[in-house]
Amino acid sequence: MPESRRVDVSPRRLTPGPVPPRASFRPVDAAATPLAEARGVSRTFTVGGQEVTALRETTLRVRPGDRIALLGPSGSGKSTLLHLLGGLDTPTTGTVSWPTLGEAGSLRPGKVAFVFQAQSLMPPLTALENVALPLLLVGETPEAATREARRALDTLELLALADQLPEELSGGQAQRVAVARALVTRPRLVLADEPTGQLDSVTAAHLMDVLLSALEPGAALVMATHDEAVARRLDTLWRMEGGRLLSRATKEGTS
Numbered sequence: 001m002p003e004s005r006r007v008d009v010s011p012r013r014l015t016p017g018p019v020p021p022r023a024s025f026r027p028v029d030a031a032a033t034p035l036a037e038a039r040g041v042s043r044t045f046t047v048g049g050q051e052v053t054a055l056r057e058t059t060l061r062v063r064p065g066d067r068i069a070l071l072g073p074s075g076s077g078k079s080t081l082l083h084l085l086g087g088l089d090t091p092t093t094g095t096v097s098w099p100t101l102g103e104a105g106s107l108r109p110g111k112v113a114f115v116f117q118a119q120s121l122m123p124p125l126t127a128l129e130n131v132a133l134p135l136l137l138v139g140e141t142p143e144a145a146t147r148e149a150r151r152a153l154d155t156l157e158l159l160a161l162a163d164q165l166p167e168e169l170s171g172g173q174a175q176r177v178a179v180a181r182a183l184v185t186r187p188r189l190v191l192a193d194e195p196t197g198q199l200d201s202v203t204a205a206h207l208m209d210v211l212l213s214a215l216e217p218g219a220a221l222v223m224a225t226h227d228e229a230v231a232r233r234l235d236t237l238w239r240m241e242g243g244r245l246l247s248r249a250t251k252e253g254t255s
């Protein structure tokens with residue numbers, strides 16, 4: 001990025017503000033307008049002249065307050081589905097819509113946020129600067145961005161690490177910073193692709209604790225995972241195999 005376009009978010013330049021209280025849960029409202037809706041969606045890739053069907057015709061809704069675990073073997077289409085639900089990719093057939101959020105191009109950063117498995121923080125930026133970045137991208141002032149970034153870091157129990165660089169963080173701390181960065185814009189839909197995949201079970205459980213308590217009321221979470229213990233922390237299990245959504249189970253029963 002040219003020097004003239006760089007935004008200085010260094011803590012020295014920014015005024016820390018008070019940290020607002022944490023968010024709390026709200027139950028799913030089955031009648032609510034879905035945050036994301038897929039109708040007859042499929043996705044086919046062409047690799048070396050061969051067609052690979054990553055997702056077969058799928059229809060689903062993600063509602064406010066949903067806590068969905070997406071389970072399935074490697075290659076079953078979990079990431080493909082998450083990318084389509086977040087507007088990162090376009091379906092080969094069918095449509096994905098976000099009735100209350102807007103068009104695909106307007107979703108990020110802001111209304112929809114991703115958390116990925118691999119290290120995704122920007123190495124030259126501190127934890128605070130990484131978390132403030134999405135807010136600067138949506139036009140917040142540096143002061144407001146820092147205030148909200150500190151709030152998000154506090155919610156994820158990371159305020160003491162605000163000035164650390166990513167290389168100075170443990171894997172679990174770095175993932176919590178990535179979660180703080182995802183949640184700092186108070187997104188309505190959070191899509192997480194194996195966020196605990198590289199963490200031990202205790203660290204993974206802690207990440208789930210802080211993630212679930214930090215979600216905004218009415219926000220939805222869809223999380224791809226191979227870890228049944230992580231999946232059990234969520235209310236609904238969607239199982240995928242061979243690009244198909246095979247089953248959808250809630251804690252109350254199946255649907």
Ligand SMILES: Nc1ncnc2c1ncn2[C@@H]1O[C@H](COP(=O)(O)OP(=O)(O)OP(=O)(O)O)[C@@H](O)[C@H]1O
Pocket residue numbers: 045046047052053054072073074075076077078079080081224
């Ligand atoms: N960009 C792409 N180009 C070509 N093929 C792709 C692409 N993305 C996914 N695929 C293929 O689509 C299928 C589904 O992939 P996907 O990454 O969605 O599976 P997954 O369930 O998320 O796997 P994992 O658990 O290993 O992350 C696989 O066969 C994969 O190779």
